[in-house]
Amino acid sequence: MITLFTGYDEEDKKKAQESRAADEAAERAKESGLSDDSSTPSGQGFFSRMREAVTRTRDNFSSRINDIVALTREVDESSLEDLETALIMSDIGVQTTTEIIDALRDRARKQAISGGEELGDLLKLQLVDVLRGPIRPVVTPSTPPKVTFLVGVNGTGKTTTSGKLASWYRGQGKSVLLCAADTFRAAAIEQLEVWAGRSGVEMIKTRQGGDPAAVLYDAASAAKARNIDELIVDTAGRLHTKSGLMDELDKMRRTATKLVPGAPHEVLLVMDATTGQNGLQQARQFTQSAGATGIVLTKLDGTAKGGIAVAIARELNLPVRFVGVGEKMSDLLEFSPEAFVDALLG
Template sequence: MIQTLFGSLDEQQKPSFLDRMKEAVTRTRENLTERIEEVVSFGKEIDRATLDDLEATLLGADLGTTTTHEVLEKLREKADRKQIGNVDELKRLLKEEILAILNATDSQPVARVDGTPEVILVVGVNGTGKTTTIGKLAQVLRSEGKTVLLCAADTFRAAAIEQLEIWGQRTGTEVIRTKAGGDPSAVLYDALQAASSRHTDYVIVDTAGRLHTKTNLMAELEKMRRTAQRIIPGAPHETLLVMDATTGQNGLQQARMFTESAGVTGIVLTKLDGTAKGGVVVAISRELGVPVRYVGVGEKAGDLLPFDPRDFVDSLFV
């Protein structure tokens, strides 16, 4: 599963994924490339002063302050040694630095015990596309011939339960639910018991995304984790945080709260096609220390793409 679900793609499929990634980051690429070429005009020596001018460009693409400063410092060292001769060389070195950051956070989910369901806990604030992402992920897994069960454990919002049931109908996936206001851990217990008895491959769990009661929310997530561990060894095997790419740096603080408290092992970045600041992918990897697993590039069920760091940087600097 791990290889199939999180990045190991059939070689014949890869070009199509790369093409879709290029399309998704078009606005970011145009913004970044155009500004780099403005800063580094034809024939201009690339020195520390030039790289200082590049800082605003990288920040404008939402790479974040920490990431931008680290990347520029490495480029300044190369500029001092006259190792950056032209704009093409600058872009190549930028690609290398960004790829190194993305690869540094590469990790895999906890391996499941053979014969038991793999449990994927999905967390994130309301409005990021969390429930929609769950539906798309179910579609991805079912298209690979896997059996999937959805668990509607966001019992705080009746609309979330209804939305998940709609995705269940679209994808032909059963949804285990309870009434609005019910105990999330209780419905999770029911879902995991059902999945275990049926030898289901995957259980994808929706969770509450409210922020106004941070302590209660995190206590609720911890209770759910304990419930999962009692029923299935090693569960949850993956905890995915769904983030909205269009919120950029503003979403990082909320993301830190989840990564610190909820044991997040991977990021799903939605709406990547709707922003010119796709550099936030790099900021997330560097500042949260968590790999991006998937990116959302549209509204359809097939618009959830496995994230490949090399494809991403190649798409930024075509």
């Protein structure tokens, strides 16, 4: 269950002030050329890349919020209605937006919010709170490998994400093995092979049309024998309504569990951010069928409605684990609620 932000005390005000100070420091560092190139969530380079990725969303969303903040002297029903419209237009969704606005209205009634700037600070804190709500520790088995399935419908970027994720883990000092379990789509194996070469990792494959559970068996056996840290399994695109393909996925899960206790340790549902609320409806039903533990949100740089990340956290009760922000190998970022909201409203 997601718990929305419901208080706005002195500690929250302090956090808001610290957030503004951090934003100002980041801007000064950027202007002075002192920002680093770190891709970690705490690094200024990460913030800059996230800010660049959500440019279209920020231009669409932040400008509206800033206008509301600038014009608000007293938080009344009119300003809340304007804010509600801006949130919905950013693809945060009606249900999530309603809960956010209700919470803001309650705070305005019980504890006076002094003007637009304080309203903006409260909104920022609440968005972070919603995004952090479903975050849970990532399962790390005591004995490797950790097995991660990438699942989702066709066209969301699972194979590309598999290669980028392999590179990301290598950057964390982990050994990685890729498993080409998408034996259904033409050229999927060859595509993953290209990404394996780019990321500098080995890959286990079979012929097109082969048994995905069989290739997974070979990959898991190899990962155990070689003491590989991370086994990433690229699966075929499927809809939750395709019983044959869902049965195939269940067979793969059983195979993984037999060879590696607790596997799969992560099931990442790959979603295309540009599909917005339409994709969310599909993902909701798919999540129930596939047992997803987290989301990879691809093509975040290609949408003007990046608020879908907030809707995912609230409505699917799943953490966004990674976001795709471009075509390059390094364009997969570990998601940070704070960095995302700062970039969105900065």
